[in-house]
Structure formats: C-alpha cells, structure tokens
Amino acid sequence: MTEIRNYTMNFGPQHPAAHGVLRLIMEMDGEVVERIDPHIGLLHRATEKLAESKPYNHSIGYMDRLDYVSMMCNEHAYVLAIEKLLGVQVPTRAQYIRVMFSEITRIRNHLLWIAAHGLDIGAMAVFLYAFREREDLCDVYEATSGARLHAAYFRPGGVYRDLPEKMPRYASSKVHSDDEIRAKNMNREGSVLDFIESFVERFPACVDEYENLLTDNRIWKQRTVDIAVVSPERALQLGFTGPMLRGSGFAWDLRRKQPYEVYPELKFDIPVGVTGDCYDRYLVRMEEMRQSNHIIKQCVNWLKDNPGPVMLDDHKLTPPSRENMKDDMESLIHHFKLFTEGYSTPPGQVYQAVEAPKGEFGIYIISDGANKPYRLKVRAPGFAHLAALDEMARGHMLSDVVAIIGTQDIVFGEVDR
Amino acid sequence: MSTAISGQKRAAFDAVALKFEATVEEKFGEFTLIAPAHNVIALLTSLRDHRDFLFEQLVDLCGVDFDQDARRSDQHPERFAVVYHLLSVSKNTRVRVVVYLPEIQPIVRTVVGLWASANWFEREAFDLFGILFEGHPDLRRLLTDYGFVGHPFRKDFPLSGHVEMRYDEEKGRVIYEPVSIEPRVTVPRVVR
Numbered sequence: 001m002t003e004i005r006n007y008t009m010n011f012g013p014q015h016p017a018a019h020g021v022l023r024l025i026m027e028m029d030g031e032v033v034e035r036i037d038p039h040i041g042l043l044h045r046a047t048e049k050l051a052e053s054k055p056y057n058h059s060i061g062y063m064d065r066l067d068y069v070s071m072m073c074n075e076h077a078y079v080l081a082i083e084k085l086l087g088v089q090v091p092t093r094a095q096y097i098r099v100m101f102s103e104i105t106r107i108r109n110h111l112l113w114i115a116a117h118g119l120d121i122g123a124m125a126v127f128l129y130a131f132r133e134r135e136d137l138c139d140v141y142e143a144t145s146g147a148r149l150h151a152a153y154f155r156p157g158g159v160y161r162d163l164p165e166k167m168p169r170y171a172s173s174k175v176h177s178d179d180e181i182r183a184k185n186m187n188r189e190g191s192v193l194d195f196i197e198s199f200v201e202r203f204p205a206c207v208d209e210y211e212n213l214l215t216d217n218r219i220w221k222q223r224t225v226d227i228a229v230v231s232p233e234r235a236l237q238l239g240f241t242g243p244m245l246r247g248s249g250f251a252w253d254l255r256r257k258q259p260y261e262v263y264p265e266l267k268f269d270i271p272v273g274v275t276g277d278c279y280d281r282y283l284v285r286m287e288e289m290r291q292s293n294h295i296i297k298q299c300v301n302w303l304k305d306n307p308g309p310v311m312l313d314d315h316k317l318t319p320p321s322r323e324n325m326k327d328d329m330e331s332l333i334h335h336f337k338l339f340t341e342g343y344s345t346p347p348g349q350v351y352q353a354v355e356a357p358k359g360e361f362g363i364y365i366i367s368d369g370a371n372k373p374y375r376l377k378v379r380a381p382g383f384a385h386l387a388a389l390d391e392m393a394r395g396h397m398l399s400d401v402v403a404i405i406g407t408q409d410i411v412f413g414e415v416d417r
Numbered sequence: 418m419s420t421a422i423s424g425q426k427r428a429a430f431d432a433v434a435l436k437f438e439a440t441v442e443e444k445f446g447e448f449t450l451i452a453p454a455h456n457v458i459a460l461l462t463s464l465r466d467h468r469d470f471l472f473e474q475l476v477d478l479c480g481v482d483f484d485q486d487a488r489r490s491d492q493h494p495e496r497f498a499v500v501y502h503l504l505s506v507s508k509n510t511r512v513r514v515v516v517y518l519p520e521i522q523p524i525v526r527t528v529v530g531l532w533a534s535a536n537w538f539e540r541e542a543f544d545l546f547g548i549l550f551e552g553h554p555d556l557r558r559l560l561t562d563y564g565f566v567g568h569p570f571r572k573d574f575p576l577s578g579h580v581e582m583r584y585d586e587e588k589g590r591v592i593y594e595p596v597s598i599e600p601r602v603t604v605p606r607v608v609r
Contacts, residue, residue: 048570049570239476250506340604344608349447349513362477362502366481371609377500386537388534
C-alpha cells in the first residue's frame, strides 16, 4: 500500500501573482490547500520608526509609499490625525479638493486592482483597458501635485496648492501626426477641473466596458463565484474593513458612518454584497468606482463655483507665500522655523481612520508635545486581510489562492510598512 | 457627536471602568480606558459582549515603548504598553484600551480567542517590541528577517540598526557585518 502524504510548497517571494513580495508556505493535499503560512516583511522599511525621528511634515512622503497605489488616501489619514491633534479646521475648498482626490485615488486603486486581478485569473484584456483610464488620472495627479504617483499633496492645514488653471498638453512629435496630437489634446484645452469633468463624463461607459468583459463572463464566474466565502460574523472577527466587509453584507463605510471632511454634504450609495465570495467583492468594487465617479462630479461642480483659500493662514503650521518672504521679515522667520524645526503638537494620543480604497486605513499618533511623533502606528487594512488568507484559502485549489490574493487587493507597501 | 450621546457613552465607560479598576480619559473626542494588567482580558471580554458596547472588531493592536524621559513625566507608569483599538459596527463607537506592562517580562494574555484578527497584530508587537502574549497559538516573528536579533521598535534600538548585509564575492553568499554608518539626528527634538 502506498502512503499518501501532504507536501509543502513554496510560493514567491518573486511571483507575478503575489502582487509584490509575498512568500507563502503552502501545505498541499494534492491540489487542495490544507494550510497556508504567509511570510511577510520582505518590504518592511520601518516607516513608523523613521517617522519617530522626523518632524511631522517630513513623513508625508512616507505615507505615499505605504499603500503605493492609493497614495493620497494614506496622506489623508495622516494629515487628518495631525489636524485632530492640533485642533485646526482646514478651509472648505481644501476639504473638497481632498475629497475629490481621495475619490480619484479610489478609482485609480480599483482600476489597478481590476487590471491585476483580471490578469491573475486569466482576463488579459481588462488590464489594457483599465490602464488606459488610469493614465488620465496619473496626468491629473501630475498636473496638480507634480508627481504621477507619490504626490505629497495633502498637508496639515490644507493642500499644497490650488488646482492649476492649465492642463498640460501633448507637444507635436515625429511619431504622431498633427491630427493625432489634436485629438489627444481635445479635452486638455481648459483647466485641470475641466479635464477631470471630461473624464467623469466618459468614465461610466468605461466601467460598463469592463463589466461587459467580466460580469457575465462564464470563465470569470467560474473563477470567482463561491470562492473564499466569508460570513459576516467571520468578517468582523477577522478585522475586515472596506470592500472586504461590504462584500460580506455589512453596509459599513467610514465616509458615511464616521464622516470626515465634506462627505456629509455629498450624495453617494454604499454597495454591499450578499454571499461574501470573490464575485460579490468584485461587484462591490465595480459599483464603488461608479459611486466615486459620482462624488468627483459633485466636487468638480462645487469647486468650479467656489474659489477660495486652500491652505490655512496660520504660518506656524503652513508656509508663507514666496512673495511675502522676499520683503517681510516675519514671513522669512516663519518659513525658516517651519522648515528647520516644524511645529509641535499638544501631548496626547489620537487615532484617525479614513475609508481608503482597501478598507480602514488608520493612523495612531502618540505625541509627547514635541515636533516629532513619539509613536506612530499605521493601521493598514491589507494587514488584517492577508492575515485571513489562511482561513479563506483552506480547502480551495491552488489556482484559487491567486484569486483570493487578488480579491483581497493586497499591496505590500502597507502590509509590511 | 452630540453631547447627549457623548455623555451616555461616557457613563457606560465609567461604569465598566469602575468594575475593572480602569480609568477613563476623554481627549480629542476619543475614549481611552487604561486598564490594569490583571484585568485587561476581563475588561476586553466585557467590552465585546456587553450589550452596551458590542465591540465586535479589534481594529488595531500595537505595542508602545516609553523611554525614561516619557516615564519621568508620570504619565506612563511602566515601560511597555499594549494599545487595543476597538470598533463597534452595531453601535458605531470606538474605544482605545491601554495596558501598561513592566520592563522586565512584559507579558499579557492573548486576545486571539476574542478577536481572530489579533493573531498577526500580536505577532507584530512581539516582533517589534518583544512583548509576550501568553497563550498565543503561534508567536513567531512576523516582519523582521529570518534570524533577526533584537526588537527594532524599542527606543533603545538605533534607527540604523546593528548589522548590515552585503554579498561577499569570495564566500559566495550574503554576509552580515556591523553597520558602518553612525546614527545621527537631522532635526533635533523640540518641545514648545
């Protein structure tokens, strides 16, 4: 009689389906997963420890690099936490800009997610379409903050600068005809807001396009329906947040339940799933893109009608204008002190969470009254989700593990921190 | 949050704090319960199950290291602390529970039995701070390298670490050496 034994398999850390540097030690019974032990930390950069040795503003750039596909949402949590400590209220226009960019970031994140998730489980075309739209949002990022990815645009007290009046255009080139360039520049004639508006009008049709490719696709359904079903009770137990929790049927969204900024003013719906499988989570995220699009539209309308300051006028916290610095001694001193020393926060501890595209992204700051945080803790949604990979994947096939990693929308920047 | 609701919450927290010898703080609109180490599991269980609270979710758990300066101010009685952030989805409330642990043998009962999400959070706190969680099913290092020595987020652990690694041509493998850079302070700490 032959003896049948489980065998242990290594997956990663370098594997295209691992969404970064994830190493899994899998105990397999044939092709069925018995147990998974994820090894993480390969991208651990000790962000929290680094932040302890720097003034508050220096760490904004680190926040971009946590969840590096939803940059501004991370910044958002960080600056909100600092503002809570300081007890300051930012101008309304800055709040609208922040909310608009949070939602742009959500769409960007979900576009990358659907692209990668689709690619992982065999839908190649979606990847190309999703990146086409993502490119436009990268351009919006670049036009406003100067960077396509790591923006460092949100600052305590507002945003770095107002939305520019001009959208950069394509220059004539040897490889494109003038007609092509003209077509590309069609919606870039006006301001950045005009460009965003044209995107918002175009985008729902794009989501329809992705849904055409996937929602009723037999292969897509075979790969996602009834895979990794998480009951509502387990989802709470496992610390799920965001689409992972909503996919299991909880209408829990921090933008609604514990609103921050101007979310109470805006109209949007919270999509929820029914069965809590990969397919439901897919549907939830697709609908979230439409809702985010709706929010952006409202923000664009408001921003067009309401000019105003985008930064607090408190120069202990925000830099004075360059112009004033040239002939106003006090502005010069403020500038020098702010950029060499920063600002001190009152002692105490705060926890501020935002509804990031992946779930609840929280920043916990312990301040001892200094110009640096005494302790900074980043609560990353992906960390709790990945911890549940073992439970979600048990009893599934090896190929489903890839689908589960995809549905969790794992990004290692935030898991490893 | 209206003051009436805030007052109700305050009363409920005061009651549970009295029962478990904890103290309640309310600052920045957030509630913090500082619990004695021997009672913290009972307190957390009560927060999860009592119908006034129903904290179904452990959102975050982290360790904190308070150095000598921080302890001198009398705010922090012990060197280590474990901070639990709880969220009630049904009541829409948050609370923070802090438990202080001594420098020698910082050990506390695990809460994996209460919230499954505690598993990795506790492993992380063990890895980074050396806080032990009694009864944890699998207390291994999580974020640091295989074979790492020390607990990097403690305040006495230098920012640049103790060892650096490089590939050695002669030996044909990666080797560890003492760090070659001096720790330096770029911006001094200022309290105003």
